[in-house]
Amino acid sequence: MTAFAFCPRDGTKLVPTPIDGRERPACPRCGFADFLHVQIGANTIVQQDGRVLLVRLNYGPRSGRWALPGGLVEQDETPEEAAVRETEEETGFRVEIEGLLATMRRAPAPIIVVTFRARIVSGELRIAPEEVSEAAFFPGDELPPLEEIAWPSTIHGLDAWRAFERARP
Ligand SMILES: [Zn+2]
Known part of the structure; x- marks a missing residue:
């Protein structure tokens, strides 16, 4: 840099x-x-019945791989706002942020990825076909194989989610 x-x-x-x-x-x-100098990526862990929502990317070199809903934060947004906006754009679900789950620096490109827990408040599954070919809920022990995961930050966020869930009473 x-x-x-x-x-x-x-x-x-x-x-x-x-x-x-x-x-x-x-x-x-x-x-x-x-x-x-950094870009901020904002992701959500959206849970339903113990399963987590993933999207299959439909663009770029990671096309075909699974990622958490999310994207880069715009100049006039908070990370929370970006996470909510991207999740709705990609999946059709309006979500509410419940808390910060994980942060990660994705090298070498200086991107800081923040992952929030979020819950669905309205909407129904409806993907943005130019960004995402598919969206689906996965149980924590039946996630796609590592080679089908888009980013190290996706793995990091999913690991943090499983650790968080295990620690819950
Ligand atoms: Zn100056």
Whole structure:
């Protein structure tokens, strides 16, 4: 990941500046400092009768593999809002966030993926065919094989869900 050479706010040339224990390119004019540039992915674990909702991707190099409902957070959204919006777009279900389940940094692309537990409040299964070919609920012990899972963050989120469920009284 290449650092910025110029301030993305005002175009001033950045100068190396010690901040939080590291030399970082920083803007002498506005104070911008070059930390991690990151995209945020927001996923949901949607449960029904002990089963989890997965979608089969229909685009890109991971086409045909299973993922949690979700997508990248837009500039004007919170991660929770993005997770709710993407889940409804991809599956037809309107969901409500119940809590944060897991976070993961997906390397090398700097993407932080956050996975929320969510419950269905309305809607019915209706996929967005340009993004998803199929959506289905899977029991925790009958998930698709690893080679059919789209992302390391999908595996991470599903592992966190199973650990969370096991710990419940
Ligand atoms: Zn600046």
